[in-house]
Amino acid sequence: MPPPLPSTQALACFEAAARHQSYTRAAQELALTQGAVSRQIGALESLLGVVLFHRTRHGVALTESGQQYARQVARWLLALRQGTLDVMAQSGAGASICLAAVPTFATRWLVPRLPLLAREHPDITVHIDVRTRPFLFAETAYDAALLAATPGQIVQWPGVQAQWLLHEDIVPVCSPALLARAARRGPGRAWQPVSAQAVAQLPLLQQSTRPQGWQEWFEAAGVPAAHALQGPRYELFSMLAAAASQGLGVALIPPLLIEEELARGALVIACARPLRQARGYYLVWPEPAPHGALARFAQWLAHTAAAGTPAPA
Structure with missing residues (x-):
């Protein structure tokens, strides 16, 4: 049988307590009692067979295992929240892409051209967060990244494929x-x-x-x-x-x-x-090759960059 899954309530209590280093503040954030937060985390520790917190004079502190698990849980909950918002926003229609991007290129080049994307692919919604350096996709909820990098930096980025867009x-x-x-x-x-x-x-x-x-x-x-x-x-x-x-x-x-x-x-x-410059602008995504909305976005982005398509007036 597959191992049992922890409840989202227990994970939410653990993530809030880990972030605040306090059961009391976690309870206030989640509109629960301190006892309810403590019980949820206790049940989670029993399920895992691992102690996640130890008591301190000022509240609680994560154990080494708790620190590692807290990073994972924070990513899981973020992805779950974003996915839920995407489905709610689209009402079951269309698709969304979560993009990490260098800020100036996103603001000055990409965003002014998004009306063109909306006309050609009205079912695709692009969400953009700021990231300036390579990262591990497995540790985030991003579908792709739009970054300035050298060819050497791209080669050293493990587990990704890249599409060159523009020279700098x-x-x-x-x-x-x-x-x-x-x-x-x-x-x-x-x-x-x-x-x-x-x-x-x-x-x-x-x-x-x-x-x-x-x-x-x-x-x-x-x-x-x-x-x-x-x-x-x-x-x-x-x-x-x-x-x-x-x-x-x-x-x-x-x-x-x-x-x-x-x-x-x-x-x-x-x-x-x-x-x-040695740097250029790349669209990067985790292996394997993109499909669905991301594949169409990558194709549109490559065509727009190659054609030198100006932003709409």
Whole structure:
């Protein structure tokens, strides 16, 4: 016979108590009595044959076995809640995809194109959470991930398949006013790019996750730049774009992430010398090959990226 399954009530009590390190606070969260929480966890320990908590002066603390089980239970309950919400939201029709994605690419490139997905595949709903680094799919409820990575990082990610989408080419951008001042131009010619030597005289905005970015760009341009490592640092491309549009300096950003700013003139290309990065954008999913809604989403995403499909106005 298969082993008995713990009740969802017992798992919910255990997860809440593990998170709060307190039966009392778990009871308050679940609208139960402390005695009911204690009984549920006791029944769970009897079923498992393992002690999950030990008493402390301030409440309870997880045992080593309890810590391991708590991580698993939290994932199970999250997947169960998400699956339940998906079925309720779709009323039995359509399908949903839970996607982990790097924030700026998701916000600036993917989300503006989701209306195209809705028109072509109205039955597919995409839920997006932020993840910036590879992870184990078995430990999450994600169906796929949309990440920036190098080919080497993708190869080292165990148990996944990946679909390359886009190269990451970076180019110097800044506000028109800053470019006009640097080139001593009138407003009507502010958009015209300048030389790499002129860029070296501008204040530089740095990305904290890619501290060598400006050094690599100036080296590729054959221009010495003593202050290539200087300037304020920002973690996300979206932060760099906001700082550059405010005239704080020039930033290295992929044009595909600032389509809206370039279109309305908040940012202009300071120097027409793009530099291809080792990183690219990939759709990644756990083996085996995708099927159903995920397969259709992957096909749509690949076609949209390859065609250079612009976001709807």
